[in-house]
Amino acid sequence: MNNDLNDLEAKSEFSRFLAAYGSGEKHALDNLVPLVYDELHRLAQSYLRRERLDHTLQPTALINEAYIRLDGQTRVEWQNRSHFVGVAAEIMRRILVDHARTRNAEKRGGDVQRVSISVAERSAEAEILDLELLDDALRRLTEMDERKGRLVELRFFGGLSNPEIADVIGVSVKTVERDWMMARAWLKRELSSNISDA
């Protein structure tokens, strides 16, 4: 359990890195992620104690709450709200993918080989998404088409709706819908071919 002093330190660190990230220092994200994760952890715990887990944890709402708690006093200047949700989505992506990666590694258990998923099982198995693989595919999508990459990040990791995304990216909702259709088909293809190659 963190004591007050640690709390205080965390808070000031958070403001510092957030400000740095806001002004374009990309590596600041590496420092933000563990801070937010800890905060998330604490939040989830209190949710658990209050048994509020039956409320779906909404990614941006969580980050928002974490943000308010961590950055209660010293308010960092953000260009606008869209910038904030963009960062939130990025942080969530990192946290969730890292988490999935750790669990996958545990499951694989050292030198035990990763079992390939046969196609017969695929239809059922397809319901479970491997965030690690998705993250990888998403990176490749972004290299090819940055806007679609960002869209997926905002929507899937940030939990934003299409109109919100249109707002953040600065395109029409129609474009978001079209992009989403394409990005989804591409990612699905990438993920399923990954399975059959495994």
Place this chain on the structure above:
Amino acid sequence: MTPERWKEVEEIVYSALEREPHHRADFISKSCGNDITLIREVESLVENYESSGSFLDGDAMEVEAKGLSEAFGNDLIGDSFGRFKITGLLGAGGMGQVYRARDTELNRDVALKILPAHLSQNADRLARFKREAKVVSGLNHPNILTLHEIGQKGSIHFIATELVDGDTLRKSMSSARLTLGDALEIAIQIGEAVLSAHAAKIVHRDIKPENIMIREDGYVKVLDFGIAKVSEEHGRKRADLDSEVSTAGFSTEAGIVMGTCHYMSPEQARSQALDGQTDIWSFGVVLFEMIGGRRPFGGESASDVVAAILTREPLRLDLPVSELNLRLENIVSKALSKDKSLRYQTIADLLIDLKRLKQDIETQTRFGSGKTRVTSSGPQLTGPNAAGDKRTKILAATAVAVCFVVAAMAGFLYYRSTDEKKIGSIAVLPFENATGDPGSEYISDGITESLINSLARLPNISVTARSTSFSYKNQPFDIAKIRQQLNVDAVVTGRFTQRGDSIVLQTELVDVANGAHIWGENYSRKTADIVVIHTEIAQQLARTLRIDLSKNDADKLAQKYTDNSEAYQLYLQGRFQTNKQTAEDIDRGIELFKRAIGLDANYALAYAGLADAYSLQGAFGFLAPDPIAFQARLAAERALAIDPGLAEAHSALGGIEKTDRNWTEAERLLRRAIELNENSVNAHYSYAALLGQMGRHSEAVLEMKRAQRLDPLSPRMLWLLGRQYYWMGEYDTAIGYFEKSIELDSQFWIGYSFIAKSSAEKGDRSRTAEFAQRGVDISKRHPDAVAALALSYAKNGNEKEARKLLNELIDKSKQSYVSPFYMAQITAWLGDLDQAFDFLEKLLAEKSGLAYLIKVDRGVVILNTDPRYAKMIKRAGLGE
């Protein structure tokens, strides 16, 4: 891919998606020109778009939620709840977090479960839950989890129950293998628990493998009595509140709960009042899953599952045919009756049937009558269903509630649309030839077949394949038998007579469920109009069944392949002969197709028929492959050139490309054939065979099963499926299918030969010898059967007899064509490696369609320790 290239791909995909599905392929090939890579990229994206279902509909938080809550949940360790001190996390599932805790007063370990907020924060619900929980616990039933205490700490309510050392049924099914005996034992214990609760007027409402624990000593414990009811009310409330959620939000939530909906009864899905029969249904689903290794109702999303529960018949259990298995299937099917009046009325009735069955199985096993082995293909029943589970546990607290939202909505929708009964599958029984002239048989058979083909082109309806339909030829109409064997909603019957220059066809559509007449019509036409009669019937049926036809579907249906009624009749005769599948009949068929083409040079179907007939000659080894393949290719290419949208032509040419090992092209053509006609058994099985030959075994099995479902009574289909398993080295499963094939047709010789080959691999000598001999006798010494017999001798160390058979084939090959593959097999078993390789070289040289067997046939694969083998595989383009 470069961003520029990607832009290009994108534009074509968007434009393709704007077109109707059946125009897409043409559009894509036009837009992409000859750029094969581009075509594939576009096609695969379009395909993935079509099948994307609920992919990525939720958000990442949901996906990872279970992992997170487990990680975070560990934090309560060390906390005390009254006299219970938490020592570990047992799992996040069912109705919330479950912990292992120590009862510090009684010094024993318990399971401590924190009640979800929606339950604990409503005084009425909590009170009722407590009351019910106490009643159930008070039953003191050994199969019901014992409740120790319902307590409270601050605002948190918890229950402490007995701690079960063991796994949930879900876990047992996914990790170990359940034998039939185990499955019945578990089912009976679950039934006892439910019986006792029902007697106390308590309905469980949420029976599923996650709620059933199996203790290490074999005791089964049913958990969570009484919770579901309270939760359901909560869910219904939410359903009201959420009735305005957008479609997107709807499917997102639906995505969370895959797995939970599978066990829901139809009345539950419709949010109707529930009684004990809902538990009987859920129990039936669990029983099905334990035995069949999969669930009876599936679907991509929760709403698909609910739709399946409400509208579809359950999948088949697919057990080997035996009297006891049939009884078992009947028990399951009676538990899964949508109509409550046809379902078991009480769990007691169901239990009696189960116990009797179990007893009879045990008696039979004890007295070892090998004939009716219940589990035939080995008693191991696997459960590949671990998958659904992970999903189920995700944010499990919301799962049930959300599921009811989905159910309530989907239930409402389907309830309305099913006021009128929906017919989704149909079989056409062979029309009766009532002319008294056997020479007219080909007309009644031909119209039947043409009608099957026409109906197969209709969207949204599955049509039983020809060969299965024709197993009903000259059989009395027996609706009960049809119901049991065919799994279709309705059947078309017909009676054909001739009066002078006219033909008369009396047709009828009959509801399989109750034998009721749905529609009927008499067609009287001039003989010259015979060409269109099946089209008229198909159009009328489409209207009767209210199938929405797009313009394109309607055109396709109305399409006449020839205007020449004589050519049409010759074509029908050609199919009639070819379907008999003997060398002479196929020869006759080829002649008839040629005459049809002589009358109408643009008769694409006749060309496709000709190609199929030639291919059959090759496949059965009746003639030397090379010249045959050439003829077949010419005919198929001609058919395709005349009618580029003809599924039959794609499938025929695809089969030929497969034989020639042009696998990419074969795959493209066959997939296109399936796209053009979902109900084409030929296309499905050729594609399956292709996948098998390419070593994509699990895909092959799936595809083969699709074909088999369309053609359930075809021994050949069962044999192909079995052969696939034989190639994969799963001999027990393979033998199961071979046994079924000979059960359907006791003269199906290749089934016997393959039982022999599989038994040989298992080391079952006596069975090998017996079945190999029968294959040889029935087939009148077909080389394939002779080779199997030689194998049986070789395995029994009788080299002399094996060599005798080898010489028999060599002699025979001097008179007529015998594929060198069979000689290669025998020499390989005898250890004459040089000779074996010589035969295989010969096989490759003559471009045999059997060349793929070098890679997959278990008899030849033994050569793979020899370096020549790998080289040969590579050289022949058979992969690594």
